[in-house]
Amino acid sequence: MDRRQLLSDQDDFPGQQYQSASGPGYGGPNGPQDGGASAPPSDTMDTVPGYEGTGLGGNDLPYQGPPQTPGPRMPGPQAGDWQIPSISEEVAREAFLEYAGSQCCYSSKPVKEMVFSDLQPHNTYRYRLETFTESRSTEWASEPYTGQVVDGFMGVAPGPWEIPVSFPTLFQKSKKEVRVPHTSSVKGCHTCMSLGKIPCKKCVTSGMVQCWVCHGSGRNADDRCHSCNGSGRARCTACSGVGSKACKTCKGRGQLLCFIKLVVKWNNNMFEKVVDKQSGLPMDLISAVTGEMLFSDMQPMVYPVTGFPDHAISQAAERGVREHQAQYFSSCRILQQRQTIELIHITRVHYSWKEKTHIYFVYGAEHKVYTEDYPAKCCCCTLL
Numbered sequence: 001m002d003r004r005q006l007l008s009d010q011d012d013f014p015g016q017q018y019q020s021a022s023g024p025g026y027g028g029p030n031g032p033q034d035g036g037a038s039a040p041p042s043d044t045m046d047t048v049p050g051y052e053g054t055g056l057g058g059n060d061l062p063y064q065g066p067p068q069t070p071g072p073r074m075p076g077p078q079a080g081d082w083q084i085p086s087i088s089e090e091v092a093r094e095a096f097l098e099y100a101g102s103q104c105c106y107s108s109k110p111v112k113e114m115v116f117s118d119l120q121p122h123n124t125y126r127y128r129l130e131t132f133t134e135s136r137s138t139e140w141a142s143e144p145y146t147g148q149v150v151d152g153f154m155g156v157a158p159g160p161w162e163i164p165v166s167f168p169t170l171f172q173k174s175k176k177e178v179r180v181p182h183t184s185s186v187k188g189c190h191t192c193m194s195l196g197k198i199p200c201k202k203c204v205t206s207g208m209v210q211c212w213v214c215h216g217s218g219r220n221a222d223d224r225c226h227s228c229n230g231s232g233r234a235r236c237t238a239c240s241g242v243g244s245k246a247c248k249t250c251k252g253r254g255q256l257l258c259f260i261k262l263v264v265k266w267n268n269n270m271f272e273k274v275v276d277k278q279s280g281l282p283m284d285l286i287s288a289v290t291g292e293m294l295f296s297d298m299q300p301m302v303y304p305v306t307g308f309p310d311h312a313i314s315q316a317a318e319r320g321v322r323e324h325q326a327q328y329f330s331s332c333r334i335l336q337q338r339q340t341i342e343l344i345h346i347t348r349v350h351y352s353w354k355e356k357t358h359i360y361f362v363y364g365a366e367h368k369v370y371t372e373d374y375p376a377k378c379c380c381c382t383l384l
Helices: 089-102 109-113 283-288 311-328 379-383
Strands: 115-121 124-144 174-179 185-188 197-199 208-210 233-235 244-246 255-274 292-299 333-344 346-353 356-363 368-370
Touching (some): 255 283, 283 368
Antiparallel strands (some): 115 346, 124 333, 197 244, 292 333
């Protein structure tokens, strides 16, 4: 049967909605009417020079633009006394007292009564390389056609990397979608076969459903059902009794404005290396604290740091710059790189309380504390 015969007359619904393509479909359970595909199949689209491979889900495009080269080499960190003294006993006690107060049922007696035996500096370094990149992909998208300008034959579409797009704040992840000029055309809606309407699934186009009061029997107890007047049928509330609903893909218009959408993504890619000085402090804790900045270099592309007193940092810088340039040089546009070296303060504190010796660590500019054997926990904490 012709689908047109299944659809009752219904007024058009005005409106416009931007929709991105994600796959073919014709209004099935997982189709457009349930948030699925919104653009016709890509093989039905016009051929746009330079965008022949564009489909319904774009992959990142190789960078095509001005050559990316490193800027001037920055002088390395100046020699200095990097192994600064450990924190004072007063600072160590205050940090420990704050730690005990933040824990459930920790007594403060050990902090107040402990006797320091040694404060050992185990200061370390953190090298961090950030590479802020821009990637671009294209895909077909559509929106209901309501008379917008169709520019597909009004000029030549610029290449994906020729379209100017302003980028957001440096080193912050972001995303922007832009319509590619001179790629738009009008197509019939693939979801409703250009009718602007789809059959109502609830009433199967009849406009009537089973009465919810008498469940289709027409009677309620020993009397005629007053809700359906004895017919056993009631007006379908989903379609207001007309048997069809406005197509959500084209908003009842029957036509779509199809165009190529440029998706621009900005990512901040991180390489980090912390030199393990074998202090006993778990190195994964270092990522949550800040340190003292010793060196900072920000350029469109950086050179590896050289001449740092700790050779492990120079090796990390060489490895990080090499890996990022190999990974992002051809696939993305590198907008900016930033490399830093921080001195992370770590003090290993030895103390005694009630004739037993214990250890804790104070680390980072925030003076965070880590310990495995706090000597005065209540029984509930021990059970946990």
